[in-house]
Amino acid sequence: xxxxxxxGGRILVDQLLVHGADCAFxxxxxxxxxxxxxxxxxxxxxxxxxxRQEAGAANMAEAYGKLTNRPGLCFVTRGPGATQAxxxxxxxxxxxxxxxxxxxxxxxxxxxxEAFQEVDLAAMFAxxxxxxxxxxxxxxxxxxxxxxxxxATSGRRGPVVLAxxxxxxxxxxxxxxxxxxxxxxxxxxxxxxxxxxKLLALAKSPLVILGGTGWTREACNDMQRFAEAxxxxxxxxxxxxxxxxxxxxxxxxxVGIGINPVLAERVKMADVLLVVGAxxxxxxxxxxxLLESPVPRQKLIHVxxxxxxxxxxxxxxxxxxxxxxxxxxxxxxxxxxxxxAWQGAAAxxxxxxxxxxxxxxxxxxxxxxxxxxxxxQHAPDAIYCxxxxxxxxxxxxxxxxxxxxxxxxxxSGAMGYGVPAAIAAKLVRPERTVVCFAxxxxxxxxxxxxxxxxxxxxxxxxxxxxxxxxxxxxxxxEMHYPGRVVGTDLVNPHFAAYARAFGAVGEIVExxxxxxxxxxxxLASGKPGVIEVRIDPQAITPSTTLDKIRAASSGDRKPAxxx
Ligand SMILES: Cc1ncc(C[n+]2csc(CCOP(=O)(O)OP(=O)(O)O)c2C)c(N)n1
Ligand SMILES: [Mg+2]
Numbered sequence: 001x002x003x004x005x006x007x008g009g010r011i012l013v014d015q016l017l018v019h020g021a022d023c024a025f026x027x028x029x030x031x032x033x034x035x036x037x038x039x040x041x042x043x044x045x046x047x048x049x050x051x052r053q054e055a056g057a058a059n060m061a062e063a064y065g066k067l068t069n070r071p072g073l074c075f076v077t078r079g080p081g082a083t084q085a086x087x088x089x090x091x092x093x094x095x096x097x098x099x100x101x102x103x104x105x106x107x108x109x110x111x112x113x114e115a116f117q118e119v120d121l122a123a124m125f126a127x128x129x130x131x132x133x134x135x136x137x138x139x140x141x142x143x144x145x146x147x148x149x150x151x152a153t154s155g156r157r158g159p160v161v162l163a164x165x166x167x168x169x170x171x172x173x174x175x176x177x178x179x180x181x182x183x184x185x186x187x188x189x190x191x192x193x194x195x196x197x198k199l200l201a202l203a204k205s206p207l208v209i210l211g212g213t214g215w216t217r218e219a220c221n222d223m224q225r226f227a228e229a230x231x232x233x234x235x236x237x238x239x240x241x242x243x244x245x246x247x248x249x250x251x252x253x254x255v256g257i258g259i260n261p262v263l264a265e266r267v268k269m270a271d272v273l274l275v276v277g278a279x280x281x282x283x284x285x286x287x288x289x290l291l292e293s294p295v296p297r298q299k300l301i302h303v304x305x306x307x308x309x310x311x312x313x314x315x316x317x318x319x320x321x322x323x324x325x326x327x328x329x330x331x332x333x334x335x336x337x338x339x340x341a342w343q344g345a346a347a348x349x350x351x352x353x354x355x356x357x358x359x360x361x362x363x364x365x366x367x368x369x370x371x372x373x374x375x376x377q378h379a380p381d382a383i384y385c386x387x388x389x390x391x392x393x394x395x396x397x398x399x400x401x402x403x404x405x406x407x408x409x410x411x412s413g414a415m416g417y418g419v420p421a422a423i424a425a426k427l428v429r430p431e432r433t434v435v436c437f438a439x440x441x442x443x444x445x446x447x448x449x450x451x452x453x454x455x456x457x458x459x460x461x462x463x464x465x466x467x468x469x470x471x472x473x474x475x476x477x478e479m480h481y482p483g484r485v486v487g488t489d490l491v492n493p494h495f496a497a498y499a500r501a502f503g504a505v506g507e508i509v510e511x512x513x514x515x516x517x518x519x520x521x522x523l524a525s526g527k528p529g530v531i532e533v534r535i536d537p538q539a540i541t542p543s544t545t546l547d548k549i550r551a552a553s554s555g556d557r558k559p560a561x562x563x
Pocket of ligand 1: 439
């Protein structure tokens with residue numbers, strides 16, 4: 001049967017439904033009106049979330065990808081929209097998150113004239129996306145969209161960018177729909193698993209590190225069974241702390257920024273390092289110091305769904321191209337190693353973790369350890385989101401993530417991520433409590449999305465850790481240019497009043513004891529809420545103060561970057 005002619009915009013939206021989409025994030029543009037018009041007819045199946053800035057929309061789509069393992073969808077306009085959305089694409093790339101950014105593009109009749117808002121989108125996104133392309137032929141929309149879903153979810157996951165010329169979207173074509181995509185998940189071979197077992201059986205001080213994307217709760221449970229059966233110590237890579245229950249006796253800490261020095265030593269001294277899903281990037285390796293490149297001292301067993309990641313920096317003893325789910329299943333089915341040489345080591349490493357995360361006193365009336373402990377007690381299963389800044393350290397170090405999908409955070413270190421991520425989390429999982437940690441600097445990069453939270457009734461709790469500065473950068477200034485503070489002070493709005501102006505709830509906390517009641521009031525309100533926690537600016541990390549850093553600094557002024 002010949003298919004009925006449809007406009008490009010309609011064909012596109014029909015493909016999204018074919019591939020199981022239920023939600024898309026956007027800031028509209030006149031460049032993709034035919035797509036918007038097609039959304040009009042499918043509002044009961046596909047929720048269109050209208051945001052206030054494209055970075056917010058793209059970050060929400062990215063967080064949706066992290067939360068669901070399905071591509072987060074985002075629609076923005078050319079030039080100004082695409083440039084603002086690019087931060088979300090960058091995060092999806094660094095974090096290996098499935099996402100598709102659709103961009104309304106200049107009509108093909110004007111292309112190349114530097115028409116209004118024209119940018120060569122495929123060129124612009126080439127280094128940012130896994131695949132960036134333009135659809136020129138209306139009849140090929142089903143092919144391109146199917147490939148976009150396929151590419152975003154296969155191998156090392158990541159973002160895809162598709163440019164949609166205006167005239168291509170309004171033209172009609174009689175073309176059939178694609179069928180639902182099927183992600184390709186590489187499985188480990190039986191001989192891979194045998195070699196792994198052999199290497200492990202000969203080990204004296206092995207350590208496991210989990211990270212990356214493509215995990216499921218079942219895969220996490222499988223890894224837990226594998227770790228229990230073999231008495232293995234397990235750490236989690238930077239901002240993938242929710243892949244192993246932090247309350248479990250085999251969990252020994254996060255291998256990220258501000259790593260426990262004792263754990264760093266364990267990673268360095270391990271004789272077999274089993275890394276599952278993590279890329280072994282700069283932050284996870286403490287600036288490429290925990291392992292030597294290209295030949296690590298440890299016998300590295302690197303398991304990753306992207307073949308290109310194996311041997312990229314570190315030559316593995318055994319590289320296994322496998323996605324987390326089939327790998328974890330195979331690992332859980334391996335025969336246990338009887339009376340391993342490393343008996344007791346996991347308990348020792350666990351004791352180090354407990355000591356590292358014990359209560360710390362900081363200057364000032366607000367004690368952040370107590371704030372995080374309150375949340376550990378009263379909202380243990382909440383989804384915790386954050387952007388970038390020193391404030392995140394309190395959460396990363398002291399919060400016990402209880403397991404799969406309780407952390408949504410950017411390994412790309414992008415400020416402004418937490419608020420949109422939290423909104424996406426609440427929209428996808430309305431039954432869960434969602435808490436965002438933000439810095440005063442970080443929050444105002446996406447604070448306007450509070451309007452989106454109010455509009456779509458997404459009652460998230462945003463905790464702003466306010467120290468009146470871009471604290472991370474100030475810390476580095478004190479380390480390298482002591483006493484020469486420049487460009488890092490912030491004069492902030494009254495955050496509670498700001499929140500109220502949006503129709504959200506606003507609270508101020510100036511003393512630890514005020515936090516719990518403020519948190520409960522926000523939850524009870526049923527509205528999005530902001531809790532501004534005013535901390536002593538001296539309390540720059542859980543371990544030190546600005547004054548101490550300045551006093552200890554040798555003033556080794558970093559040479560100014562050339563250019
Ligand atoms: C989008 C973006 N811009 C700039 C930076 C560089 N940067 C990293 S942390 C930071 C300061 C964060 O300040 P704030 O949110 O107040 O957190 P604090 O460090 O004070 O706790 C900056 C500017 C970044 N990581 N991301
Ligand atoms: Mg700050």
